[in-house]
Amino acid sequence: xxxxxxxxxxxxxxxxxxxxxxxxxxxxxxxxxxxxxxxxxxxxxxxxxxxxxxxxxxxxxxxxxxxxxxxxxxxxxxxxxxxxxxxxxxxxxxxxxxxxxxxxxxxxxxxxxxxxxxxxxxxxxxxxxxxxxxxxxxxxxxxxxxxxxxxxxxxxxxxxxxxxxxxxxxxxxxxxxxxxxxxxxxxxxxxxxxxxxxxxxxxxxxxxxxxxxxxxxxxxxxxxxxxxxxxxxxxxxxxxxxxxxxxxxxxxxxxxxxxxxxxxxxxxxxxxxxxxxxxxxxxxxxxxxxxxxxxxxxxxxxxxxxxxxxxxxxxxxxxxxxxxxxxxxxxxxxxxxxxxxxxxxxxxxxxxxxxxxxxxxxxxxxxxxxxxxxxxxxxxxxxxxxxxxxxxxxxxxxxxxxxxxxxxxxxxxxxxxxxxxxxxxxxxxxxxxxxxxxxxxxxxxxxxxxxxxxxxxxxxxxxxxxxxxxxxxxxxxxxxxxxxxxxxxx
Ligand code: HEM
Ligand SMILES: *[C@@H]1O[C@H](CO)[C@@H](O)[C@H](O)[C@H]1NC(C)=O
Numbered sequence: 001x002x003x004x005x006x007x008x009x010x011x012x013x014x015x016x017x018x019x020x021x022x023x024x025x026x027x028x029x030x031x032x033x034x035x036x037x038x039x040x041x042x043x044x045x046x047x048x049x050x051x052x053x054x055x056x057x058x059x060x061x062x063x064x065x066x067x068x069x070x071x072x073x074x075x076x077x078x079x080x081x082x083x084x085x086x087x088x089x090x091x092x093x094x095x096x097x098x099x100x101x102x103x104x105x106x107x108x109x110x111x112x113x114x115x116x117x118x119x120x121x122x123x124x125x126x127x128x129x130x131x132x133x134x135x136x137x138x139x140x141x142x143x144x145x146x147x148x149x150x151x152x153x154x155x156x157x158x159x160x161x162x163x164x165x166x167x168x169x170x171x172x173x174x175x176x177x178x179x180x181x182x183x184x185x186x187x188x189x190x191x192x193x194x195x196x197x198x199x200x201x202x203x204x205x206x207x208x209x210x211x212x213x214x215x216x217x218x219x220x221x222x223x224x225x226x227x228x229x230x231x232x233x234x235x236x237x238x239x240x241x242x243x244x245x246x247x248x249x250x251x252x253x254x255x256x257x258x259x260x261x262x263x264x265x266x267x268x269x270x271x272x273x274x275x276x277x278x279x280x281x282x283x284x285x286x287x288x289x290x291x292x293x294x295x296x297x298x299x300x301x302x303x304x305x306x307x308x309x310x311x312x313x314x315x316x317x318x319x320x321x322x323x324x325x326x327x328x329x330x331x332x333x334x335x336x337x338x339x340x341x342x343x344x345x346x347x348x349x350x351x352x353x354x355x356x357x358x359x360x361x362x363x364x365x366x367x368x369x370x371x372x373x374x375x376x377x378x379x380x381x382x383x384x385x386x387x388x389x390x391x392x393x394x395x396x397x398x399x400x401x402x403x404x405x406x407x408x409x410x411x412x413x414x415x416x417x418x419x420x421x422x423x424x425x426x427x428x429x430x431x432x433x434x435x436x437x438x439x440x441x442x443x444x445x446x447x448x449x450x451x452x453x454x455x456x457x458x459x460x461x462x463x464x465x466x467x468x469x470x471x472x473x474x475x476x477x478x479x480x481x482x483x484x485x486x487x488x489x490x
Contacts, residue, residue, distance in 0.1 A: 018074060024382050025076035031379045032078065034068035035060060047072065050213050051479070053472040054363060054392060061393050073215075075100065077386035081394040083422035088375045089367060089387060090424070090432030096121060099366030099386045103218055104211035105474075108204045108236065112291030113437065118370070125437070127274060128288065131181070131267035132437050137444060138339055139263065140180045144448040147176050149334040151449070152456055155486055162462065162483035165308075169301040170198050176445060177296035181267040182246040182289060191242060200235035201298065207232040209473045243290045247272070267292055292438075299361050300442055302475050304449055307355040309482050310408050311454070312461040317410055318454070321347055322489070325455045332456050332490055342447040350413035352446055356428035357401075358408050363392035363476045365430060391427055392476070400425050408465065457486040 019026060047053050057079060060068055066082040077099075080086055089095045097117045098105075105115040113124055130136070151172045158168070171192070178186045191197040207228055211217040223229035250268050263269060271288055274280035280288075311318035324347045329335050367387045374380045381387075398405045400421065401412060411417060429436035436442070453459075463482030471477040 022074070022076065025385070028069045028076065028078075028379075028381065028385075032067055032069035033064040034070040034079075035064070047213055050209050050472045053213060054470050057364070057388075057390050058393055061390065066394070066397065066399075072386070075386055076384075077388060078381065079388045079390055081390040081397065083394065083400065083424040085375055085377065086389055086394065086427065087422075087424040087432070088373070089389065090427075090430055090434070092373050093433065094369055094371035094373045094383075095367045095387065096434055097368050097370055099368050099388070101212040101215075101366050101386075104208045107211070107218065108208035108232075109294050110287030110290045112287040112289075114291045114295060121434075124284075124288065125434075127279070128267065128270060129437065130265045131270050132441055133265060134440075136263075136265045137441055140176075140441070140445070141337070141339060141448070143176055143179050144445045145336055147172060147179075148337075148449050148452045152334060152452060155453070155457065156488075159457075159486045159488060162485045164481055164483055165305060166301070166481060167195060167198060169305050170201075170297065171195070172449075173297040173301040173304070173445075174198065174293075177293050177300075178246065180441070181292050181296060182243075183250055183263070183266050183268050184246050186242075186246075189242070189245075191238065197238070197242060200238045201294070203231050203235040204239060205298065205474055207235075213472075239290065240286070243286060243293065247285060247289060295436075296438055296441070299475050300445060303352075303356060303361050303442070303446055305481075306359050306361075307352060307446070307450060308453065308459050308484060309461060309463075310355050310358070310465070311351065312459040312482075312484050313463070313465045314408055315460070317351065317408070318459065320410075321351055321450075321454055322458075324348060325451050329451065329455050332488075334452070335455075337448045337451050339444065341451070342444055345447055345451060347410065348447055348450060349443075350410040352443065352450070353413045353426070353428075354408060354410040357395045357412065357426060358406070359470070359476055360391045360395050360428055361475050362428070362430075363390070363470070363472055365389050365391065389430070391430075392470070394425065394427075397425075456489055458489055460485045460487070 047056060060070075060079065061081055067078065067080050067085055069076070069078050071077070080089065098115050102115040109115070113121065113128065116124060151168070154168055154172075158165075174192070174197070175185060175187060178184060186192045186197075189197070191200075207217075207223075210228065216222045217226065217228060220229060223232065247268065251272055254272065264273070268289060271280060271285045275282065275285050311321065324345065328341055328344055329337075365388075367389070369381055369383050369385045369387070372380050372382050394400065396405050424431060429439035429442070461482045461484050463480075467480075468482075469479035471479055
């Protein structure tokens, strides 16, 4: 109907209009290098598939340096993998709000701590922090211990053959998470026993990540058209129903037994108390509960799996870890790991940290500026900029970690090798104002589990480290998960 040149003119005018209205953002191009992309769409076409996101980011960082500026459609964004700028951002009160792409998390997991914006986030975080205080964490050790004992029994039936342990580990961490945050064990729930619940969690996480990188999928109608809505909405509903059941169970227990002050700082006790005092709405309790369980179990299961996998790929380091554990726990079988014991696991600490360095469990996090922010390099980034902190590539940067940055070597965490590292060069839980609320919890529980597993089993794999292909997800995934073989130790 209209000629090609007509459409080209329209597009050009639109582009010039965008350039003009967003000139303060375009000026950033002068300060930070970066791929300009195509008019209007920017680099969006490169980032539509989550399988490509990490490799595209890696490619840009190699080409333009650790901090770069580009466009995602009409949205200006910075990719940051420089430790000092990362610190500037994570410690600024003007960068507390999560980036636009976390809209998907609101939809999938609920508007809880993870994706909530200020001022609500600051208020909720203060109210919920006590659920992760040191004393409360210590009270979780019996749960970490008894669940790991149960896990050892499950693993005894899986020896001597290469197997995928994803599901076993996720069931394990989900049981721990519900007991320590929601105050109830889920082992007898139907949806837990038949593993449907775990499948539902996986479905929600995958769809959420798709929604992050294909923003049109945030629209329900378009999800229906692309065939993503049915399984996703069912999974969300079933997870909600499950969480709700745990909350209601707690509330009923409370009314049956009014004198129950003993574990008032368990997450759900805090949340339901806030509900009774009219500070939280019912939806707040549900959303925060959903997010805390989500946040707790999947990250921990992945970290355990990847640590065991890396030790299987690097048997010398596994032997060293084994020797350390053997001196603390001379006998195999089940044993009680105390907090003091975890403090003695010096090499294990290095292994855990090194695992989360080469495979940052949460590879990318995103923020946006709510005010102009002056960075320590003198550049001011305007309000409204989207920021992707690329933890994955910062952790694997050769200029920070040396020529061997991309391989696994726990010696990276020897005190002498850390001396010259920027305090923000290693941030698996992020740092600053809005870090992971469960970071100490995660480290303690992982050490208890790894100690018992490595004391009792030797892990091997035929999958070489060099063949790992990393895939972006809220928690990092592998294109192909290596199978592990267990052999009993004495
Ligand atoms: C190895 C295990 C874990 C890793 C690597 C991890 C990593 C992270 C990271 C990187 C963030 C920041 C995300 C962002 O800025 O967008 C975060 C936030 C969060 N994590 Fe963890 N996490 C782990 C375990 C846990 C556990 C065990 C819990 C709860 C028991 C938990 C609950 C949360 C919550 C609620 C947030 C949101 C905090 C806020 O914004 O106030 N995480 N986690
Ligand atoms: C490992 O990392 C944690 C923070 O994630 C830190 O507190 C601890 O000191 C690190 N351990 C070593 C040996 O560097």
